[in-house]
Amino acid sequence: MSLLKRSDHPLARRERWKLGEIVFWVAIAAVYFVFPKSLVLASQILIAGLFALSLDLILGYAGIVTLGHAAYFGVGAYAAGLLAKHGWTEPVSGLFIAALASALVGWLSSFLVLRGGDLARLMTTLGIAALLYELANRASPITGGVDGLQGVEIAKVLGVFGFDLYGRTAFGYTLVVVFALFVVARAWVNSPYGLSLRAIRENPVRARAVGVPLHRRLVTVYIVSAAFAGVAGALLTQTTQFVALDVLSFQRSANLLIMLIIGGTATLYGGFVGAAIFMLVQNQLASINPTYWLFYLGLLLIVITLFLRRGVVGGLLIARERWFLKRAAR
């Protein structure tokens, strides 16, 4: 019989929802009431957070570096847009189909991506995203090209909630979807399967020696990550009723990476915190100084990376541990 009670098992402890996490999600839901005029921004932050979460799965937990994750975001976005334009306006099923489409593209690209060293991977992912961008531009009769896809109309969510000017439905819809996917990701990452991913990131040789089927796991996590990114893209299309070529741009992949680094990798929440900080700061700075806000944002990034070694959430977690240690030492 095990010496530990089942609920004391380290994995079980990880699975339990901490107070901070509950506060986090309640606070986000409260935004609906506290900041009713900023719901559009809030929903776009959530979408960016989901996108960053998808990157965290492969980067933070499995150690795969990529500069082209916008590829899957874009596939999902266009899938949702094209579906809606050609008559399939139901949003939730649109999300599923978009997820499938981006998972497929993720699977296909995994053959190229999961080869070679980190740097090669960086450039290959970038190349794939760039190719998709050019492809979408070439196909502008279908995709609308740089100017965007016209005629995207989304039916009411669950037949009741129509997308409105204040972004109320957009926010609620986005929050529900993002939270659901977050719960899935969290459970997955804290499961034995998730731990094996971390083992792969830390020491692939040893992981393989212990019997972890390396390549299969990496392909799986890559596909799941692509699917998550695709849902994020589809959400953006559905909540804005518009999609254009910029969803596949290098800018989007680069901003994503920055957001995740700011927030901290392998913490699940880092993506959301990083997205919130990046987009809020950008929004505020750009209002104050539309021409030179880039300067202050750059300074902020430099400062963050100088002083917060594992991103904002990482830094918070370190601080919390130190606090606990101090308490225990007394």
Added chain:
Amino acid sequence: MGPRPSPGRQRTFRGHDVTTTLGVLFDGIAYGMLLFLISVGLSVTMGLMRFINLAHGVFAMTGGYMTATLASRYGLDLFVALPIAFVSGAGLSLVLEATLYRHFYRRGPLDQVLLTVGIIFVATAIAIYVFGSQQQPIRIPEVLGGRLDVAGVELSRYRLFLVVVGIVITLALVFGLERTRFGARIRAAVDQQTVAAAMGIRVDRVFQVTFAIGGGLAAVGGALGVEVLGLDPNFAARYLVYFLLVVVVGGPGSIVGTLIAALLLGVADVSGKYYVPGIGAFVIYLAMIVLLFLFPHGLFAKRRAR
């Protein structure tokens, strides 16, 4: 489709003049040389210091803006401005290295990415503030303008100049690495850093000087590139992809690797746009993906031991 039979002496390749093909090839080589000049510093830095300096394009921008300003405000010739550009790029490298970069040698690649992206943003904003957001005009010296007939092919004099400069610098770098004591120190520091330090080589000084040379070269490349690539505050961000491409495909740390990768990609890009303009923009990415598939660690990968 094979060459069309044509009367007379004209030989054809895919229906086009051979001279045209040679011209396109030359253009690609010149473009590649320019990429090489700018990127070689990044390759050495990434290979030597394992530091991912995404802000490398900022050194190129410094050289470009320095040259453009000197030319327009003081009427300085390009030839005179080039050494000044080198110094400005080297100087900026030293400053950045001393203040920021040296704290990040042991930090992970993600932190380096965030730092250097921040530097790109700051530099871009400064450039907008000081120079404005439009293109910088540049006047090239008379002797470099126009075309030159070389064996029946009309070549741009400026691009010939680029190729010549590229070759000279490659030779200088390779000679410097292989034949000078400092070069030996660099090679030692790259191949076996701890042992080199144990042997009394001031590895940190080697880093500094190498970084400065890389930055200076990038500045020269940027100055030369204004005529071909243009110059505006977004330069560092826009061309980052190309510099990374060249360095990773060539193999970080290898000068010859960077050169060959740059030439290959330059030729691929230019000929793609000429012969199949419909997918012209694709070609360079396709070429990169194929090359990386075949050589996952770069064409001339340096095997490093610490």
Added chain:
Amino acid sequence: MNRIHRIAVALAAMLTLPAAHAGDTIKIGIITEMTGAFADFGQQMTTGAKAYIKEHGDTVAGKKIELIIKDVGGPSPDVSKRLAQELVVKDDVDFIAGFGLTPNAMAVAPVSTEAKKPTIIMNAATSIITTKSPYLTRVSMTLPQVTSPLGEWAYKNGIRKVYTAVADYGPGIDAETAFKKTFTAAGGQIVGEVRMPLTNPDYGPFVQRIKDTKPDAAFVFVPAGESAVGFMKAYAERGLKQAGIKLIATGDMTDDGVIDALGDNALGVITTHHYSAAHDSPENKAFLAAYAAIDSTHRPNFMAVGGYDAMALIYSVVKQLNGNIDPDKAMAIIKGAKLASPRGPILIEPDTRDVTQNVYVREVKRVNGKLMNVEFATVPMVKDPGK
């Protein structure tokens, strides 16, 4: 948890913006590209708008005019739409304006309709934009509008074979279609065509292809600014002028903001456009002086005129409505509005809400030491043929 507390408060402070709408200000939200690759567009448009305000004062019908400038950063329709929504919901603007790029304007159309805000396009040039909402209007131009006269002019002046090269996006394709239509209708022949990637470091290969095809002229469209400079460099470097291949283009190639950067290579280039800084009229002189008073280092181009005229239109509406902006009444005034713009006379068509204006044929010449687009022929009051 002090640190978390502080961060939370800071975040909360950032999300709430002051939203007091004083009854005696007219707020105009300008969504434009102030940073990124198209930063020049935003700078021109906003400075042009500010020039108008400086010249005519910031009070109309007893109300103060307030500009709220928002940076959209480049082609980002999701950001553009969000900014429009925030301008409506938080800042309670009376007018929306701006838009250097088509996708940013397209995404905003549903917001203009739902919120009933008159939206004035200062630059974006694709024909269909104004059809997307009854509250959209435009004071800039459309590509078909400024391109069509060029096709006829080219044929009339001895050009029989043309190679078209355009940037591969909406306005570029519009320009290509419009040129081909009028040029072939006049009897000319298109001997080759290419669509070049929008972000393109080196135009060399495309220009070389043109040279090898040996047409009488090359018709080119690239976005104004850095692309034009890049193309011109390639054109000069390959010696196309010496080879007898003329360059004909829309005014985007030689716009007044970048014409100095083009240098002498641009001399002799024929373009058609709706505005030239060389236009000889009292309105243009006043505009140039007002612009220089705010920004003396950069030359204003047609985008600055777009900003300037948008303000003129708004001022006219505010005056006629005596400061009480009812959106439908505003649109009624806008439809059929006539303005004496620095470019010449313009009319906002009542049925399409798009701009009708003179299109000038110009040649690049050096005037008093500066490069200018000198107008030598005028096609009067051209309606947008794209609709």
